[in-house]
Amino acid sequence: KQEVTQIPAALSVPEGENLVLNCSFxxxxxxxxxxxxQDPGKGLTSLLLxxxxxxxQTSGRLNASLDKSSGRSTLYIAASQPGDSATYLCAxxxxxxxxxxxFGRGTSLIVHP
Amino acid sequence: xxxxxxxxxxxxxxxxQDVALRCDPISGHVSLxxxxxxxxxxxxxxxxxxxxxxxxxxxxxxxxxxxxxxEGSVSTLKIQRTQQEDSAVYLCASSQREGVDxxxxxxxxxxxxxx
Numbered sequence: 001k002q003e004v005t006q007i008p009a010a011l012s013v014p015e016g017e018n019l020v021l022n023c024s025f026x027x028x029x030x031x032x033x034x035x036x037x038q039d040p041g042k043g044l045t046s047l048l049l050x051x052x053x054x055x056x057q058t059s060g061r062l063n064a065s066l067d068k069s070s071g072r073s074t075l076y077i078a079a080s081q082p083g084d085s086a087t088y089l090c091a092x093x094x095x096x097x098x099x100x101x102x103f104g105r106g107t108s109l110i111v112h113p
Numbered sequence: 114x115x116x117x118x119x120x121x122x123x124x125x126x127x128x129x130q131d132v133a134l135r136c137d138p139i140s141g142h143v144s145l146x147x148x149x150x151x152x153x154x155x156x157x158x159x160x161x162x163x164x165x166x167x168x169x170x171x172x173x174x175x176x177x178x179x180x181x182x183x184e185g186s187v188s189t190l191k192i193q194r195t196q197q198e199d200s201a202v203y204l205c206a207s208s209q210r211e212g213v214d215x216x217x218x219x220x221x222x223x224x225x226x227x228x
């Protein structure tokens with residue numbers, strides 16, 4: 001059974017810092033990995049989707065990388081802003097015959113001015 | 114529609130009551146997922162539909178939980194005889210096709226509180 005771990009669980013940084021959020025998974029046989037953002041009391045908003053054949057995806061100040069063989073993905077946030085404060089979740093779709101994405105617990109990020 | 118719509122946004126139930134949560138996916142989306150999210154946790158899978166077929170219900174915590182999608186669009190998650198441990202946010206997500214490369218789109222969720 002796929003297990004997804006996100007480190008750190010919480011992070012508080014001053015505005016302007018570059019950040020790295022980590023996501024690890026136990027079964028490297030995956031189809032894709034998706035990063036989401038969740039604001040308090042809201043649903044999940046998709047940030048980036050990386051296919052298993054890809055190494056990274058970029059959108060604006062966000063860059064996500066995937067190292068499938070080592071079971072890891074990182075989300076890099078450049079020049080963080082207070083508006084980036086949210087919980088960041090990764091979800092892994094395993095190649096085990098089921099198309100069910102498995103989520104980590106998330107990293108709660110606070111960027112203070 | 115423009116996005117995944119869930120209703121009600123909030124639901125307060127007395128222990129023992131039955132509740133029904135609705136999900137209206139993006140028009141034309143084939144796959145539909147229900148997840149349960151406890152406070153401070155990641156979403157936990159409940160059940161999955163491809164069109165009207167319920168292909169996986171392995172995450173439903175007990176036989177008090179029942180989900181349907183009779184016409185392959187709107188889905189309803191029903192919880193019978195609610196218990197306090199059912200208190201959580203229930204999230205619905207849809208994707209365009211059955212496939213490995215499809216992006217998930219989530220609704221805002223229904224926050225269920227059982228008193």
